[in-house]
Amino acid sequence: MRATVIHGERDIRLEEVPHPQLSSGIDAIVRVTAACVCGSDLWPYRGVTPTDRPHRIGHEFIGVVEEVGDQVSKIKVGDFVIAPFYDCDMTCANCLNGVSTSCLHGGWWGQDDREGAFADGGQGEYVRVPHADGTLVATPSHPTPEQIPGVLTLSDVMGTGHHAALSAGVTTGSTVVVVGDGAVGLCAIIAAKRLGASRIVAMSRHADRQALARDFGATDIVESRGDEGVAAIKAMFDGIGADCVLECVGTEESMDQAIRSTRPGGMVGYVGVPNGGAELPIRRLFNTNVGVNGGVAPVRNYIEELLPEVLSGAIQPGKVFDLQLPLAEVAEAYAAMDERRATKVLLRP
Amino acid sequence: MRATVIHGERDIRLEEVPHPQLSSGIDAIVRVTAACVCGSDLWPYRGVTPTDRPHRIGHEFIGVVEEVGDQVSKIKVGDFVIAPFYDCDMTCANCLNGVSTSCLHGGWWGQDDREGAFADGGQGEYVRVPHADGTLVATPSHPTPEQIPGVLTLSDVMGTGHHAALSAGVTTGSTVVVVGDGAVGLCAIIAAKRLGASRIVAMSRHADRQALARDFGATDIVESRGDEGVAAIKAMFDGIGADCVLECVGTEESMDQAIRSTRPGGMVGYVGVPNGGAELPIRRLFNTNVGVNGGVAPVRNYIEELLPEVLSGAIQPGKVFDLQLPLAEVAEAYAAMDERRATKVLLRP
Structure with a gap:
């Protein structure tokens, strides 16, 4: 064969x-x-x-x-x-x-x-x-x-997007940001909508993926990244960030984006295979009560x-x-x- | 004054x-x-x-x-x-x-x-x-x-112990390990019992604190630490660890103990003020789906x-x-x- x-x-x-x-x-x-x-x-x-x-x-x-x-x-x-x-x-x-x-x-x-x-x-x-x-x-x-x-x-990919949403604790009325517009990120939008999210922001710079994200249930698109991306997300959610952020990439930059886009007391659900040398910044997480949950999706x-x-x-x-x-x-x-x-x-x- | x-x-x-x-x-x-x-x-x-x-x-x-x-x-x-x-x-x-x-x-x-x-x-x-x-x-x-x-x-301390238990998702029937036998760790035992934990292991080496831990609801005491401590905890819980581990110290060693004592898919609830240079080991967390949640207790x-x-x-x-x-x-x-x-x-x- x-x-x-x-x-x-x-x-x-x-x-x-x-x-x-x-x-x-x-x-x-x-x-x-x-x-x-x-x-x-x-x-x-x-x-x-x-x-x-x-x-x-x-x-x-x-x-x-x-x-x-x-x-x-x-x-x-x-x-x-x-x-x-x-x-x-x-x-x-x-x-x-x-x-x-x-x-x-x-x-x-x-x-x-x-x-x-x-x-x-x-x-x-x-x-x-x-x-x-x-x-x-x-x-x-x-x-x-x-x-x-x-x-x-x-x-x-669908089960992995679902795991990101579950790990972040998405439930009825949650505000959600999805970092990553690959297949997993797009499926995470489906999962978040299915679990009852009230607002779903897709961080995406590609017109075709933005269109699919909206088709899947994204209510908003943010194209900027880094400090600008964080500022854009905070501005959308009371100046503090979203309840649940789904990290679907796996790079140091995407995890940083995810953590900083989460409101105090919120949760990052991550499924991107960690790539690069960075560990999770415990002091930032401690000071803001942002949790990190997820991993290789079952x-x-x-x-x-x-x-x-x-x-x-x-x-x-x-x-x-x-x-x-x-x-x-x-x-x-x-x-x-x-x-x-x-x-x-x-x-x- | x-x-x-x-x-x-x-x-x-x-x-x-x-x-x-x-x-x-x-x-x-x-x-x-x-x-x-x-x-x-x-x-x-x-x-x-x-x-x-x-x-x-x-x-x-x-x-x-x-x-x-x-x-x-x-x-x-x-x-x-x-x-x-x-x-x-x-x-x-x-x-x-x-x-x-x-x-x-x-x-x-x-x-x-x-x-x-x-x-x-x-x-x-x-x-x-x-x-x-x-x-x-x-x-x-x-x-x-x-x-x-x-x-x-x-x-x-009582609210902080409660936050550790809530952050770890302690609920009816949870198996719980508490790392740290200071006032916060002892209060975390009270909190875990109150939330319905079925088994609560206090990691403690001091006889007086062990006695208070048992008085507060600890069902088991583990004196060993590090690899031995992890092995002892795993042996108590199907070889895989506890559902919820409450980290109430804040050192690199105590967080390592907590993460390795948690079963795959379980959660570390941490309230120890992070002390020392170590960040959270994302690959270990990713591979085992152990989440980390908590912070400065509200x-x-x-x-x-x-x-x-x-x-x-x-x-x-x-x-x-x-x-x-x-x-x-x-x-x-x-x-x-x-x-x-x-x-x-x-x-x-």
């Missing part, structure tokens, strides 16, 4: 690799019908994080179950399934606490130094899925072509809640995909995102 | 100073009947934070109103009042949001570079209280001598809720005072706390 392998900076290749095999009684083989490129895939692509040796890449995929291990009981051959961006058993203490990203037995796609088994990435034709009963969620029926993009966002725990709304069209996170390419053009998919020609690219094996 | 002035490291003096005068229509003069020394007063006492020039000190006091400005309407001459460790108007956006420590017009006792007016500290015979109607809470009647210590804790917002329970004896935070001295012995009060001969000292002018 064919799968995507990253060899180093800006070196993405589609290669012929061994077809995955069941290696335990609890795994499954999934034929991928749609996958995508994540903003976080751009860190190794850009060389910001090093690639020590070639390895599989991609962690967002949906598809059809082709084989299951003999101890798999919930997932059936022929099911259409959503995989979160990690595997998990959904039975350990952390999974039961709603934090499946900290599953005591799970791991990450493409990380092949676990269980002695080869770990597939999501940007390929097939994937061996460990802990199939925990990891995978079957849809009630096979999605229509129109439903596919939205369903695919439940692998990562999207598996959110799929059941969000799926019906995606299938019904009540929320339309699939609109974040503004380019679709065959898997054969995966290198172009990375380039398009790297060069900001696309917000998010859907790949079809 | 006499008031306490800090001149520098381990140089605390009771001096004759001018009697305070009303300087606006909205302030009041309070005759202090009880005051105390705070753990945070030990930072300048020990020279950890520098004292650039002599200034008044002390920020916890209760007493009787002697005079009020002509625009003061709620507080009356003769009222027995509790002052939080700062002044606030309780009408600005931050006060109404429950964060009166960020009052847009308030300030700190002993900080005399505000309004051009001299600012009294709390460890004196009289205090001019700005924003009297916002800052002060009158008790229903004058407290009995037995009620005085408990009422005094509402100036700071105790004014909590007085009305906690006062009835203090007056009835339902909670007994006044037990944290293990030494009472006349104001004339204020230097000895500092020394006793510095040398850990006392947990907290009550001063009677």
Whole structure:
């Protein structure tokens, strides 16, 4: 089969690799019908994080179950399934606490130094899925072509935006600022609206993303950043800032923007993978009672809640995909995102 | 009148100073009947934070109103009042949001570079209280001598412990660890029990404080610290840590202890004044979804809720005072706390 392998900076290749095999009684083989490129895939692509040796890449995929291990009981051959961006058993203490990203037995796609088994990435034709009963969620029926993009966002970006909003404590009447207008930031707008936010400010400088942000529920757009951006946000909210600020980028600048845009006693919900050397400024947080909550989003725990709304069209996170390419053009998919020609690219094996 | 002035490291003096005068229509003069020394007063006492020039000190006091400005309407001459460790108007956006420590017009006792007016500290015979109607809470009647210590804790430590518990999200059934066995940590145990915690671990090495911790509701004591302390906590809670950890010290070591004792997806509620150079480790927090929330406690917002329970004896935070001295012995009060001969000292002018 064919799968995507990253060899180093800006070196993405589609290669012929061994077809995955069941290696335990609890795994499954999934034929991928749609996958995508994540903003976080751009860190190794850009060389910001090093690639020590070639390895599989991609962690967002949906598809059809082709084989299951003999101890798999919930997932059936022929099911259409959503995989979160990690595997998990959904039975350990952390999974039961709603934090499946900290599953005591799970791991990450493409990380092949676990269980002695080869770990597939999501940007390929097939994937061996460990802990199939925990990891995978079957849809009630096979999605229509129109439903596919939205369903695919439940692998990562929609659940991650939801986690940012939940972590910040967004509830009925909250005032919200979203820092970051990538796919996750845009999904965070959907999540904030869904949770009842009264006002949602999108910080964005791109006309097309601004339009999508408004379509998703943003009530205001702020283009400025840094001190000017903070001043603009404060001016909108009693001079003190917003109740909840969703940090969806992961840089030092974006976190600083988020913390300073939050009113005293408010909360930053952050899901951007921390990038750069800065830690969190405890004195500023202490003096203003601004909390920081969030992390790597346990999207598996959110799929059941969000799926019906995606299938019904009540929320339309699939609109974040503004380019679709065959898997054969995966290198172009990375380039398009790297060069900001696309917000998010859907790949079809 | 006499008031306490800090001149520098381990140089605390009771001096004759001018009697305070009303300087606006909205302030009041309070005759202090009880005051105390705070753990945070030990930072300048020990020279950890520098004292650039002599200034008044002390920020916890209760007493009787002697005079009020002509625009003061709620507080009356003769009222027995509790002052939080700062002044606030309780009408600005931050006060109404429950964060009166960020009052847009308030300030700190002993900080005399505000309004051009001299600012009294709390460890004196009289205090001019700005924003009297916002800052002060009158008790229903004058407290009995037995009620005085408990009422005094509402100036700071009981409300601060409560803030730690609220910030960590303690609720019915929560598992809780309290880092720090000073007056605030001990009050945090009371707060956690009152909010419904199912299990409360006090990290303490002092037999007398352990006994008080158990009296206040601690179900377990852990004496070890660092890696051993973390291992002990994890072993008590499914190998993953507690839901809520209350950081009531403020050192780098105590915050590290708190973060590592929290289960994935749990929350650190912190109220220890940050001391030392360390910032918050964002990657560890991100990877485990441990949130950090809290800060300088808005105790004014909590007085009305906690006062009835203090007056009835339902909670007994006044037990944290293990030494009472006349104001004339204020230097000895500092020394006793510095040398850990006392947990907290009550001063009677």
